[in-house]
Amino acid sequence: MNRDSEPYVHVLLFQCPSCGDPMTSAIATGERNPEEADAHSFALHCKCGWTGTQLGLLAKRHWVDTWN
Numbered sequence: 001m002n003r004d005s006e007p008y009v010h011v012l013l014f015q016c017p018s019c020g021d022p023m024t025s026a027i028a029t030g031e032r033n034p035e036e037a038d039a040h041s042f043a044l045h046c047k048c049g050w051t052g053t054q055l056g057l058l059a060k061r062h063w064v065d066t067w068n
Helices: 034-038
Strands: 007-016 021-029 041-045 051-055 061-066
Touching: 007 034, 007 041, 021 034, 034 041, 034 061
Parallel strands: none
Antiparallel strands: 007 021, 007 061, 041 051
16 A cells, blocks of 8 residues: 555445444545445344455444554
8 A cells, every 4th residue: 555645544344234234444545534435335244154245335333544
């Protein structure tokens, strides 16, 4: 990862549609704006065995922080 071009990390918290447990995903990007991550499709895996994809806008919570 080039830290100059991707200085932000987006951490998203999803809820498993099968069992309801939390699932997390994160991406590094050059944009602080959460809308970029909201439009991104995340491949998710739950400990219950569910696997699938969800758009970032379906996350229960979304945090953005600097990544240095």
